[in-house]
Amino acid sequence: MTYSIVGFDPKAKEWGIAVQSKFISVGAVVPFAKAGVGAVATQSYANTSYGPQALELMAQGKSAQETMDIITEEDPQKGLRQVGIIDANGNPATFTGKGCYDWAGGITGPHFAAQGNILVDKKTVQAMADTFIRVEGTLAERLLAALDAGQSAGGDSRGQQSAALLVVKEKGGYGGFNDRYIDLRVDDHPEPIKELIRIYQLQQLYFSPAKPEKIAVIEGEVKETIAQQLIRLQYLNADYDEEQLFKALTTFIHTENFEAREQSEGKIDLDVLDYMIKQGV
Incomplete structure (x- = not known):
């Protein structure tokens, strides 16, 4: 029901997730991230315990793939799950269970993992991957561009409903008191990605320093x-x-x-x- 991309910016030291789904409030379910540790997208009959568990394992020094192997192996319903992970060093991992509804799959590349299920076809994930690699800008801008490209390539076969963007960095939150640098959600909208981009631009107007x-x-x-x-x-x-x-x-x-x-x-x-x-x- 969902497609997402997790990514890392090695220069800015930012970790993030962008996600869209024909599902209400996808931002309340899929994205998890912690600065200096990594980012996780858990979807397709999402096991939300994957988020905290994966972050704890990566905080202990496990790589993205090691973390993926551990959390999925312990899950008796792993065949229904789909997950994307980026670790502290930007190493990616993606997993698609054999029971996920077609089209379902994922792609990894330099500092990203893109995945989706119940998609029109594999072009959605490929478009996200290609766009993340090609586009310049901040991590948030690249994630949003990738998500938008995925929708243009086909997206969720059932349509659109909600989208979210989560980016973390050390002391990046309001007032520098936490790492929640950008945390935006569109819970129910006919064009959630376009609306998420609009809200992101507004967020940047409010909180980015003046040029x-x-x-x-x-x-x-x-x-x-x-x-x-x-x-x-x-x-x-x-x-x-x-x-x-x-x-x-x-x-x-x-x-x-x-x-x-x-x-x-x-x-x-x-x-x-x-x-x-x-x-x-």
Whole structure:
């Protein structure tokens, strides 16, 4: 009912999973990951104990394949399971039980494992593999591109319903308090992958640091545009002074949760301004 890809970025030290299924809330079932340890996708009559068990084994130093052999050998219903694993060093492993519904199978390659069951045909998994290898960008971007390519190649033979993206890195979570760098889910949607990509882009707007080339001094046309938009959005009165303008901008940034993009007074992240312009349009 599901296709997924697990991957690793050796430079950024990130581990992640992207998954789609004709199944509600697939993100609550399939993906497991821990920074410095690895990532696991468990699907097809998913045995959710595989996730914690595999992560514990890899934390002890087991490779992806060693871990796969252990968790499947101990399962009397392993013929119904499908699993993809990436270990701490990016070594992949994939398993498809003989009882999984056609089409079912998986592919491994440099730093990834792609797998799926009840697919239109094997082109879905091949498209995910080819895309992950070919596409440049962050791990999240490559995983999403691979998932989208898999859908374009055929996808789940029963259709679409939910999708999820989980990426972990050391202290990558909000405030640096955990490793949950990106944790996004679309639980029920006619086009869950497209919606997941949209939410990912929004997540990046909120939480990624501003790009130096996008930081602008608030003067001239930029200042005029900010004022126009703040007036339109009812954060600022038309007869404003400069102090009121900066206060209104701060209020907007804090109301919209853009603290991670906030600049010193007199400057603005142009991505925030672009978001402001699109608000309510």
